[in-house]
Amino acid sequence: MSAIKNTEFLARTKLVTGSGSVKFLADELKKDNYRKILIITDKGIAGSGILDNIQAILKPLDIETEIYDDVKPNPSVTATDGAYETYKDNQIEALIAVGGGSVIDFAKALSVLLANGGSIADYFGFDLYEDTPTPLFAIPTTVGTGSEGGHAGVITVDNEALKTKKLFFGEDLFPKVAFLDGDLLTGMPGALVASTGMDALTHAIEGYVSKNGSVITDALNLHAVRVIGTAILEAYSNTDNEEAMNNMVQASTSTGIGMANGGLGLVHGISHAIGAQYDAPHGIVNAILLPYVLEYNWVANPHKFAQIAEALRVNTWGLSVEDAAKAGVQRVRELTRETGIPEKLSAIGVQEDKIDVLTDIAFADELYMAPNPRKVTREDIYNILKEAIN
Ligand SMILES: [Fe+2]
Structure with a gap:
């Protein structure tokens, strides 16, 4: 007898694919009339010209934009909670993650915190938030994370005696749209x-x-x-x-x-x-x-x-x-x-x-x-x- 398991299958991210696809970011943002967004990235991307490209796409939209470019590899509880403290009163209506897995996971953590408050450590596990996380748009700049298509984030627990990595999951944590743009990735x-x-x-x-x-x-x-x-x-x-x-x-x-x-x-x-x-x-x-x-x-x-x-x-x-x-x-x-x-x-x-x-x-x-x-x-x-x- 074969073992047939009961499983759920979730895939909620709209994927816009192909060279040059990042230009459709403008169309996607216009649909929801966001007034203020926060770009999450790291120093490498911020200095690479990719960010200029994204900002040029955003410019005609008349959306107030802030940039957080200090995501480090293996983002920690301290770092995500700190970013929340910085942005919690800024009326951020959407996030754009431009980077690899660390950046996208960091942005997912912030999307939970901006909507629910507290520390990301409060949300390790499945669907532990009350309010729907802030919408997230993902632009991967590496070829490995997979986080742009999933509903989990990995965070390093740096505030306990034993350093580990823990995950938070949520059915609303799939990025709203991900732009898989091969042209953007060339030259990495x-x-x-x-x-x-x-x-x-x-x-x-x-x-x-x-x-x-x-x-x-x-x-x-x-x-x-x-x-x-x-x-x-x-x-x-x-x-x-x-x-x-x-x-x-x-x-x-x-x-x-x-x-x-x-x-x-x-x-x-x-x-x-x-x-x-x-x-x-x-x-x-x-x-x-x-x-x-x-x-x-x-x-x-x-x-x-x-x-x-x-x-x-x-x-x-x-x-x-x-x-x-x-x-x-x-x-x-x-x-x-x-x-x-x-x-x-x-x-x-x-x-x-x-x-x-x-x-x-x-x-x-x-x-x-x-x-x-x-x-x-x-x-x-x-x-x-x-x-x-x-
Ligand atoms: Fe992995």
């Missing part, structure tokens, strides 16, 4: 394509083998594996390749909708522990961990891992399902090398003296342990970390 650093693109591949693979997936999330995730497997190399090696950037950002958003509905797994469980403890870049940590975790996970679902191998264009002709699954893991390992990602966590400063605390944080994170295809023990996580660190 190749290393950023690599780290954020490997994050997207991690979402796609973890989502595809998640125990909470469905036929619908499988479709969103497996095709994303197929697209990213090729486009990541094209985009990484030539960041002017507009078509590759469009493919990457659409595949990344596809997995974002997938993970909003089917969850992720052990890579994200461990990487959130590392991200919180070391303030380490999310995409790179995932990319390093991915082959180690897949090597551990494939035995739990060889058929699906064999399909991942095929999606990555591994020649599986004549191979057993098990050998095909292993060949897929090997292909992922090669992809990390081909995109210039280090093979060990020690290369980004992770050290063995924190292995116990990292293991404990990851093992306690039910959000990621539960959907993982292989039933995880504390010892398994410890061993994976030991292998991946040095």
Whole structure:
């Protein structure tokens, strides 16, 4: 008898896609007659010319605009609560997030706080706010977050003794509109394509083998594996390749909708522990961990891992399902090398003296342990970390 689960599927963000699509931001904003908006971004984007482009689009609209450009990677409770204090009396009617996952998640946190007050720590969990969050428009400038298509935000808890990452979810937290503009993404650093693109591949693979997936999330995730497997190399090696950037950002958003509905797994469980403890870049940590975790996970679902191998264009002709699954893991390992990602966590400063605390944080994170295809023990996580660190 097959196990048929009951699941919900939510996808509420309007996606405007293709090169130049960001110009439609004006039309979308006009529909709701906003009088005052806040742009959320980081210093890198603020200095890159992308922000000038957005401001030129907004100029004819006669909307009062403020800019917050101080989002840091792995945004914290202190940072989001601080921004709320700054803007709470400013009558902000909508937010525009221009950036990667940190920026979009930060903006989601602010959208909850502007409507409900308090601290973002009050909202860790599902649908814990009373009032509908302030509308959010998302313009991703990386190719990996997926947050533009989902209803979750990740925030580092920096005000407790143990630094961890926690998530808040809400059915109204899907951005209202996301603009997936490959032209806007051209010229980004190749290393950023690599780290954020490997994050997207991690979402796609973890989502595809998640125990909470469905036929619908499988479709969103497996095709994303197929697209990213090729486009990541094209985009990484030539960041002017507009078509590759469009493919990457659409595949990344596809997995974002997938993970909003089917969850992720052990890579994200461990990487959130590392991200919180070391303030380490999310995409790179995932990319390093991915082959180690897949090597551990494939035995739990060889058929699906064999399909991942095929999606990555591994020649599986004549191979057993098990050998095909292993060949897929090997292909992922090669992809990390081909995109210039280090093979060990020690290369980004992770050290063995924190292995116990990292293991404990990851093992306690039910959000990621539960959907993982292989039933995880504390010892398994410890061993994976030991292998991946040095
Ligand atoms: Fe991720």
